[in-house]
Amino acid sequence: MGAGDFESRWLRPDVNAVWTRFLQVTHRLEHQIDRRLQGNHGITHTQYEILVRLADGDGHAMRMSDLADTIVTAKSAVTYQVNKLSEMGLVERHKCDSDNRGTWVKLTPAGLERLEQAAPCILSLVRELFLDDLNCDQSAELDKLLGTWSDNLDEHDRNPVHRPDH
Amino acid sequence: MGAGDFESRWLRPDVNAVWTRFLQVTHRLEHQIDRRLQGNHGITHTQYEILVRLADGDGHAMRMSDLADTIVTAKSAVTYQVNKLSEMGLVERHKCDSDNRGTWVKLTPAGLERLEQAAPCILSLVRELFLDDLNCDQSAELDKLLGTWSDNLDEHDRNPVHRPDH
DNA sequence: ATAGGATTGTTCGAAATTGAACCAGCCTCG
DNA sequence: CGAGGCTGGTTCAATTTCGAACAATCCTAT
Numbered sequence: 001m002g003a004g005d006f007e008s009r010w011l012r013p014d015v016n017a018v019w020t021r022f023l024q025v026t027h028r029l030e031h032q033i034d035r036r037l038q039g040n041h042g043i044t045h046t047q048y049e050i051l052v053r054l055a056d057g058d059g060h061a062m063r064m065s066d067l068a069d070t071i072v073t074a075k076s077a078v079t080y081q082v083n084k085l086s087e088m089g090l091v092e093r094h095k096c097d098s099d100n101r102g103t104w105v106k107l108t109p110a111g112l113e114r115l116e117q118a119a120p121c122i123l124s125l126v127r128e129l130f131l132d133d134l135n136c137d138q139s140a141e142l143d144k145l146l147g148t149w150s151d152n153l154d155e156h157d158r159n160p161v162h163r164p165d166h
Numbered sequence: 167m168g169a170g171d172f173e174s175r176w177l178r179p180d181v182n183a184v185w186t187r188f189l190q191v192t193h194r195l196e197h198q199i200d201r202r203l204q205g206n207h208g209i210t211h212t213q214y215e216i217l218v219r220l221a222d223g224d225g226h227a228m229r230m231s232d233l234a235d236t237i238v239t240a241k242s243a244v245t246y247q248v249n250k251l252s253e254m255g256l257v258e259r260h261k262c263d264s265d266n267r268g269t270w271v272k273l274t275p276a277g278l279e280r281l282e283q284a285a286p287c288i289l290s291l292v293r294e295l296f297l298d299d300l301n302c303d304q305s306a307e308l309d310k311l312l313g314t315w316s317d318n319l320d321e322h323d324r325n326p327v328h329r330p331d332h
Numbered sequence: 333a334t335a336g337g338a339t340t341g342t343t344c345g346a347a348a349t350t351g352a353a354c355c356a357g358c359c360t361c362g
Numbered sequence: 363c364g365a366g367g368c369t370g371g372t373t374c375a376a377t378t379t380c381g382a383a384c385a386a387t388c389c390t391a392t
Binding site: 210212239240242243246247265266267268 | 377378379380381382385386387388
């Protein structure tokens with residue numbers, strides 16, 4: 001194969017290493033969080049995320065779709081998890097006045113309490129594993145990187161390019 | 167709450183934003199890859215990862231456990247996926263001579279071919295979304311970050327600290 | 333030797349996630 | 363209007379993942 005082939009068809013070894021490690025790190029991170037969350041607080045990471053987003057929302061409430069968007073999962077998965085959280089009494093559904101199809105999900109007091117119990121545990125983990133070693137420059141750099149990635153993803157979502165390359 | 171509470175119990179808003187965005191970006195990235203891979207090449211991202219790791223391994227083969235480690239999933243999940251890949255004819259199992267419990271998984275010619283078909287598609291995606299915008303400094307920085315995170319995770323795996331904080 | 337402990341891989345059931353199909357309610361444009 | 367298309371949420375079957383339990387094998391220390 002020509003010199004250019006390597007560049008265009010495969011990643012340079014060092015770059016490839018970065019990508020590989022990125023995948024591993026994210027998976028391990030996810031795994032750790034999940035394990036600690038389930039072990040100590042009886043909720044999944046997704047469930048925790050839902051609680052966090054709700055607490056963040058106006059009046060501790062949020063619409064299903066928006067929830068699905070911020071969490072980045074299928075809508076059906078949100079329905080499923082909101083059902084579970086609702087059975088646990090951590091969350092309530094409310095009809096939406098302005099749109100009769102819509103439903104609000106709202107944190108219950110119990111839900112807020114549970115979140116406040118779990119948050120320190122997992123935030124300290126996030127700090128230990130992910131954030132503590134960042135100095136200001138690195139933090140800014142990471143922020144910028146995430147920004148670019150995010151933009152790229154937006155861009156890419158916008159035009160559904162499906163160029164089947166074979 | 168005192169001034170210190172905020173620091174210790176919650177994340178600073180900007181830091182929190184970084185963490186949130188990190189989660190979103192990784193999920194969206196994963197999702198994009200999966201969609202393209204399934205749409206154009208009929209394999210999952212995990213399956214693709216398995217093929218990649220095998221191709222990388224000595225003699226295009228690898229042990230189940232090592233596979234599970236590099237992919238970062240439960241061993242049972244690897245068993246499941248290797249079964250599928252085996253049914254598709256992309257992979258073969260071989261007895262391990264040096265260890266009678268072990269099994270090698272080996273890429274078949276068809277498996278290698280499939281990988282070579284899929285790789286350009288997904289690598290170009292990875293480049294577009296993830297790597298192209300990195301200059302040298304950023305790339306080095308990211309590499310360093312990943313290194314620290316990886317080390318932190320190692321450390322954390324080593325001592326199974328379960329300090330239930332309530 | 334050999335007993336005890338660790339490791340390898342599979343199996344099994346439970347839980348989670350997905351996409352497609354679907355029903356309502358909304359909205360726009362003829 | 364009101365017919366079509368779009369959006370919000372749920373349901374459903376299929377796929378995937380996980381963890382715990384298990385059997386077989388290896389390894390180490392006495």
